[in-house]
Structure formats: C-alpha cells, structure tokens
Amino acid sequence: MNYRVRKTALLGCLSIFILSLMIVVSPNLSYAENVVTGMRVGVVEVDDHAALRVVVESKSPLNASLLLLQSPYRLVIDMPKTIWDVKNLAPYGQLTLAPSKAYRFGTPAPDISRLVIELEKPAAPIRVFSLPPSAGGNRFVIDLMDRGKTAFQVAASALEKNSNIDLGLESLSDVLAKNKVGKHINGTFLTLLPKSKPSNPGVKSLPRILPAGKPHPRKWVVFIDAGHGGKDPGAIGKAGTKEKTITLAAARELERQLRASGLITPILARDDDRFLRLRQRIRLARQNQADLFISLHADSAQSPFARGISVFTLSDKASDKEAAALARSENNADLIGGPDLSQEDPDAASALVRMFQRESMNQSARFAATILKKIRDLPGGDKRGHRFAGFAVLKAPDMPSVLVEMGFLSNRSDEANLKLESYRHNLSKRLTKAILFYLSEHGPKL
Ligand SMILES: [Zn+2]
Secondary structure: HHHHHHHHHHEEEEEEEEHHHHHHHHHHHHEEEEEEEEEEEEEEEEEEEEEEEEEEEEEEOOOOEEEEEOOOEEEEEEEEOOEEEEOOOOOEOOOOOOOEEEEEEEEEEEOEEEEEEOOOOEEEEEEEEEOOOOOOOEEEEEEEEOOOOHHHHHHHHHHHHHHOOOHHOOOOOHHHHHHHOOOEEOOEEEEEEOEOOOOOOOOOOOOOOOOOOOOOOOEEEEHHHHHHOOOOOOEEOOOOOHHHHHHHHHEEEEEEHHHHHOOOOEEEEOOOOOOHEEEEEEEHHHHHOEEEEEEEEEEEEOOOOOOOOEEEOOOOOOOOHHHHHHHOOOOHHHHHHHHOOOOOOOOHHOOOHHHHHHHOOOOOOOOHHHHHHOOOOOOOOOOOOOEEEEEEOOOOOOOOEEEEEEOOOOOHHHHHHOOOOHHHHHHHHHHHHHHHHHHHHHHOOO
C-alpha cells in the first residue's frame, strides 16, 4: 500500500470516527421520532364490570403521561413529538363504543404530541400498562371505568399533579402483581376500530356494551359507615354500652339529617346489627359512586380521663402511637370474620393507584379540617384534632374518606352523652353542616 492510499484510508477512518462521535454527542442526530402505527378501542371485563380499553400502538415504546379534562369529559395522552401513521385511519374521527365518542391526534406544542379521547361519561383510568410488540408495534394500554364524578375529579387532580410521571414504563405483569383489583381479567377483548370519517351522529349501529350507568346524579351521595356490627361488638363502655349499637344509632340520625337537606342521598353501610368486612364497606361505597365516605366509631382508652371527638384520615405514617394502636385495633375487627384474602397492600400498588391514593388522602385531610371547624362547641370539641393512621376502611383511592371517633366509651361522661339521642342529634347536625359545606366547596357540581 503506497503512502497516498494509506493517507486516504486514514482520513476515511478519521472522518467515520468524527461522524460517529457527532452521532453520539448530538441527540438530534441519534433521536428518531416515534410513530403511532395503530389505535383501537374495545371492552374488557374487570372484576365483573365492563371497562373501556384504549390501545395505542407505536414503533418504539411510548413515553406517555395522562390528563383528564371536563366539559366535555376527555382523556388526554401526551407524548414526545410523535408521527401519526396509521393505515386507513385519519388522525381524527368517531368512536362508537360507549363511553368513548371521538378521538383526535395533534401537536399542541413543537415537542409534544397529543391523543385526545372524548368521553360521554366521567370515565377514569383504572389501569395503565405497556406491552411488547406482538404482531404490530409496542402497545400502550389504558383501561377506563366510570366510577362517578368524584372518582373522576380525584383522578384528574392526581394526574395533573403528576404529569411528569411516565406511565408507559409499567408492564402488564408489574401492574397485575401490584393491583389486587382487576386481577381477574376476562380474556375477551372486543375490538372495534375507530371510524376516521365522521358518520351520521344520529346512527349508532353498535350495541351499547357498557352498562348505561346512572343518569347524572342530582344529589351528592354520602356513604355512612356504622362501625362494627354482628359478631363484632367493637369497644364496650364502662356501663356496658356496645360500640356497634352507638355507631348504628348515630349513622341513622346522620342519614335522616342528610336526607332532610334535600341535596344528599345518604347510603348506610348497614341498617341493622350485621357483620361487614372493611373491604365490603369500601366496595359498597364505590358501587354507589359515593362522593364522601364517613365511618362512625366510638373510642376506648386505658385512661378513663381520655375524652372528646377525634377525626382520622388515612396515612402511611401514624400521627402518634395512640393513633397507630387505634388503627390496629379497628383493622383487627376484620380478623373476627377470618382472613380477608382480598386485602390489598397499597404500598405495592401500581404508580397510577398510588397517585390516586395520595390525592384522595389530601382531599380527606381537607374534609377532616372542615368537620373539626364545625364541632368546636361540643363537649371535648376539636381539641383532639385531626389525626391519621393506617385505617383499612379509609383506603378507597377514589373518594375522600374520614373516620370519626365520636367520643370515648371508656369515659363515663362521653359514654352517657353517646347514649343520648339529643347528643347524637347535635353531633349529626354539625356533621351535616360540614358535609354540605365541603361538598359545595369541593364536591362535583350538581
Ligand atoms: Zn371502632
């Protein structure tokens, strides 16, 4: 090899080296925009309920964040700048599978692409995961369910606060391992391809597969949970009063006053002396799409001098040792019914459920503060204040939930009060005021 050839070869190698260096250091050269290659909607069955499934297929795995918006209800999937290249499907069109109505894909900012799914109901995501490519591209899957306006609001507010979290990172096996809810997925996935051209809006050729649901609620729904019951008496007072009797009497009075307000549909967890698991109580509240969950209890302490009302909300960390012990003893009520196999561990929940749980905890704290403001003039008043611990009954991730210990059965004067109809009437009056105030400020619009 002569000198000139060697020099050319050397220069060639050098330029290849420089070029590859440029590719490594310059993100613009190495970064290729992702491509949406498919989109479809369908129905899956999640815990005996129909859920709307939205699948977005893309060339590379999707980095996605979600938003929920109102008037009209819509789900927004934001992703880094992505190209729409779906065979036979325009970037906008109609969807005829309820509750989805229409979709559109666009680029609202130079580096953001956005897929919007318009919904006719306040359906919120219950599960989000990614799947590796099978026949098509990478799949990003969102399952949505209508659990009422409050659940939608909790989810919307949680997603807005966490728009930096990439929900495309969780795989299906992650989500299934972490979420007890939705573990039983029916394999039948009915696929309906979107229509890319608007058709006659009066013609709905497909049957409505999702349950029609309730008409728009004209009243707020408040779930009243009378603590304990049946084989679980709860605390026993100095004079022998059973907690389960007091909680039922108080729940009935609160129900009467809430109904009398004309703005609220109260739902009782139990209206007789029966045993209910803590999970069952939450399930009932969710089935009724409750806007608030209030659990009524009466405390018991070692010291006969401990007295007054405490308002508790859920927290991973207890506010004090006493609160932690109380939560343990209230949670033990479940053991009376044998081991509860449906118990889920929120610490191991998926990113999405953790996000909703945190938001519902924030809203619960706000509700607790409202209650404390209204009960100041009762014996013991708000001195014990707002406290928190890991109460299992407060773990609904889609509605504000509080537990009110209405007084101490271990204190003679509290016990005497709790047995009085007039005292329970006064307490319910203040709780009703607090509930109405909270819902008119923070609840969904009627
Ligand atoms: Zn109790």
